Amino acid sequence: MTSDPKPDRDLHGLATLAEPLRRRLYDVVARADDAVSREQAAQQVGVPGHSAKFHLDKLVDEGLLEVEYRRLTGRTGPGSGRPAKLYRRADRELSASVPSRQYDLLSRILANAIASATSSGAPAAQVAAEVAREEGARFGEAYRSRSRSQLQRLADALSAGGYEPRLDGRALQLRNCPFHRVAQEQTALVCGLNLEYVSGVCDGLGCDRVEAELDPAPDRCCVRARQD
Structure with a gap:
């Protein structure tokens, strides 16, 4: 119980992880040593990239993952390509109980x-x-x-x-x-x-x-x- 009580937000966020594929993708990102691209995450769980993107972005919307943009080649300047969208675990902590406990x-x-x-x-x-x-x-x-x-x-x-x-x-x-x-x-x-x-x-x-x-x-x- 702080100045930002959050039981409803946390319950909603935890419910997002109830979808099996979404939970697997979250685990892939959470356990990685560095931020992960959608292609890397998709390959590890065996789904198409567009499907992985949908679920990863949903996890971002719920505050469970964060996004950064970075060129994976390390090159900069003209011709270096667009930065890749990468996912990493957010610092947000989730806890929920019914009835409410603090x-x-x-x-x-x-x-x-x-x-x-x-x-x-x-x-x-x-x-x-x-x-x-x-x-x-x-x-x-x-x-x-x-x-x-x-x-x-x-x-x-x-x-x-x-x-x-x-x-x-x-x-x-x-x-x-x-x-x-x-x-x-x-x-x-x-x-x-x-x-x-x-x-x-x-x-x-x-x-x-x-x-x-x-x-x-x-x-x-x-x-x-x-x-x-």
């Missing part, structure tokens, strides 16, 4: 907290809480909306973050915990960080009349929010 966010909070605590000597738990709140504030700032209701503003932001919020009068229940598996093993730590994160989202949104609080219950997030 273990990368939790890992980043803990890693940054440990690094900061190691250099400053401050208690790691205290630093982790501060980092979680800062992360939440950054997320909230990116999702400011014009909704008059502060609680609705928070619901919109947390929905984008995968929390599955549900408004219940002046309270906001969160039906999904993005850190569920780790929270089952380290409940006090993770729920405390989650509370700080959601509180930070409130800060970033400017929801000064909304308060996040711990309210654990089976089958939902341990945090809820209420508006005064």
